[in-house]
Amino acid sequence: MAKKLWTAGMAAALAVSMAACSSGNNGGNASPAESSGGSSAPASGSASATATASEKPLDKVTFSFFSGVAGEKDLNTNETTIGKALEDQTGVNFKIEHLVGDLNTKIGTMIASNQYPDVLIPDAAIEEVLKAGAFIPIDDLIEQYGPNIKRVYGPYFERMRADYGGKIYFLPLGPQVGEFSADPNINQGAFWVQRRVLKEAGYPKIKKLDDYVKLVEDFVAKHPEEKLTGMLTLTNDWRFFATSNPPMHLAGYPNDGNVMVDIATNEAKTYAGSENEKRWLKTLNDLNAKGLLDKSSFVDNYDQYIAKLTSHKVVGFFDYGWQMANAQNVLKDAARKDQSQDDFVYFPLPVTFDGTHDQYLDPPGWTSNRGIGITKSAKDPARIIQFWDNLLKEENQVLKSWGIKGETYEVDDKGRFYRTVEQIDKLDDAFNEKFGFKTFDWDWPQYGTSSTLADGNAVAPGYQPEVFQVGLTEGDKTILDKYGVKTYAEMFDTPEDRPWFPAWSIPKEQGSPQQIWETKKDDLQKKYYAKIALAKPADFDSAWDGYMKEFAKLDTAGYEKWYTEQIKKIVDVAK
Structure with missing residues (x-):
């Protein structure tokens, strides 16, 4: 589960960035606080001018960098605008390689050969890398070369050391810096429904699951000629949590x-x-019995799922905003060209069983079991630490997140950052890749997505109210006005402070009782969910009992006891 959710988290960060074409949220995972190395607003002009160069030019060096996440383009960072600017400042370039094939096999090969890249993000295999002694401790390097690392990560040092035997071996990605900045969009979980459904129903406030299901059911019944799908769900591979997380x-x-x-x-x-x-599961079973659930949900792959969401035929579903963003962006782009298409854009609802308190929005988080480290094979660890420290200067966090003043963002007379419609429109996938927004979006020491700069601007452009408002379609403005809010987040309750969040990131060793429990639990859910959801109503209880008979064999009490102990330790450290 942790592996799935971490991959999800990384994809979430990327989705925030990729949504820039529609919402102006490019480079959405940077953030800041008081800089110990320069002004908060970069100068206009060339990218190199956006941050202070080193006092003395250094010899250029290229370090190898492996990221244990698949699907990205291998490249040299100096082939991007941002990476070239950072090379001009530090003399450092990284040759990045991404995962192809199985992560455990790739990391296992490194461990067996005792040969590693200079810099490594092992993703879910981080415990194996640590156990093999592949990461070097970086405490002394930080003390000598890392004033900005200390500024940004300092509040978390005790927890970082507590998790890993008193030493710091890697830097987790995205600590909270400055004030908490809420995401005006919904990139986390929600029950989504086509806007036309709410419009036809008179824009009701839907808070209870039963009311949501009835809303979907009534709309499908009123439009039999469209042959609509009431709901579908996503179960493909690691994305299965889109079906198992709703409870x-x-x-x-x-x-x-x-x-x-x-x-x-x-x-x-x-x-x-x-x-x-x-x-x-009883809700899914009832929907299926009424012909409202897409049975193919349990066999469709992700591409098929996205295709169905853009077909105009699916009325509602549960998912995380980052995961369905590819479909939502297609629908929004169509609505910009033809306002009547806005009917098919999805609207997020904070649905709960009882219709009261919801906690869909993430509080500030700290993912302590994933991050970036320097390996024993690194030829010059000091230069790497110096690069990371330079990257964490506030002006460079602005560069990696907002870009260059006058090119990818502007500053008004009050010092507020914003983007013009023209700037938002040009932030397509090709531009983001060439400029470096995609490369520097997540896999680096950086400010967390919900952080703010010392001057009060949001680090993530999509979290900046001025950018959010410019990116709204006429349909967005209309439906938000109907609900009396200015952002989608206002539809949801404020997140509560949880020092341990997210609990899934608490380190677990491969082969530990906790890791084994999660693997067996996942296997059981994948085995039984389709049987339970698609059973005849009269057979629901027996299908559920079959699942519970197998589930009872797991040491759930031991798993819960371990988690409770870990969470209480974190709370104590955080006091």
């Missing part, structure tokens, strides 16, 4: 992974095998 959200909890954590007692309880899970 915790419906119960009023954020995405902590496999557990729901009581904010008062810090007790962790899994929702797998619970009444919450049973109630969610």
Whole structure:
């Protein structure tokens, strides 16, 4: 589960960036605070002018860099505008290679050969890398060369050391810096519905799951000629959590992974095998019995899922905004060209079982079991640390997130950053790749997405109200006005502070009882969910009982006890 959710988190960060064409959120994973190395607003002109160059030019060097995440383009960072500017400042270039094939096989080969790239992001295999002694401790390097690293990561040092035996071996990605800046869009979980459904119903406030289901059911019944799909769900490969996660959200909890954590007692309880899970599966079973659930949900791949969401035939579904963003962007682009197409754009709803408190929006998070480290094979660890420290200067966080003043953003007379419509329109995939927004979006030491700069600007352009407003379609403005809000986030409750969030990132060793529990639990859900959801209503209870008989063999009490202990330790460290 942790692996799936981390990959999800990285994809979320990328989705925030890729949504720039529609919402102006390019480079959405940077952030800042008080800079110890320069002004907060870059100068206009060339990219090299956006940050202070080194006092003495250094010999150029290229370091090898491996990211354990597939699907990105291999390149040299100095082939991008941002990377070239950073090379001009530091003399450092990185040759980046991304995962092809199986992660564990790739990392296992490195460990067996004892040969590593200079810099490594091992993703879910990080515990194996640490166990093999592949990362060098970087405490002394930070002390000598890392004033900005200390500024940004300092509040987390004790937790970083506590997690890994008193030493710092890697830098997690995205610590919170400055004030919390809420995402005006919904890139996290929600129950989505076509806007035309809400329009036809008179823009009701839907908060309960039963009301949401009835809304979908009534709309499908009124439009039989369209042969609509009431709901579908996503189960493909690691994305299965889009179907297994709803019980915790419906119960009023954020995405902590496999557990729901009581904010008062810090007790962790899994929702797998619970009444919450049973109630969610009963909802899917009822939808199926009424012909409203797409049975192919349990066999479709991700591309098929996205294609169905853009077909105008799917009325509603649950998913995370970052994961369905490819479909939503297609629908929004069509609505910009033809306003009547806005009917098919999806609107997020904060649905829970009882219709009261929701926690879909993420609080500031700290992912401590993923990050970037320097390996024992690195030829010059000091230069790498110096590069990271330079990258964390506030002006360089602006560069990697906002870009260049006058080219990819502007500054008004009050010092507020914004983007023009023309700038937003040019931030397509090809531009983002060439400029370096894609390359520097996530896999680096950086400010967290919800951070703010020392001058109050949001680090992530998409979190800046001025950018959000410019990116709205006429349809966006209309439906937000109908609900009396200015952002989609205002439809949802404010996230509560949770020092452990996300709980899924608490380190677990490969082969540990906790990791084994998660693997077996995932396997059981993938085996039984389709059987339970697609069973005849009269057979629902027996299908559920079959699942629970197998689930009872797992040491769930031990898993919950371990999680509770870990969470309480984190809370103690955070005090």
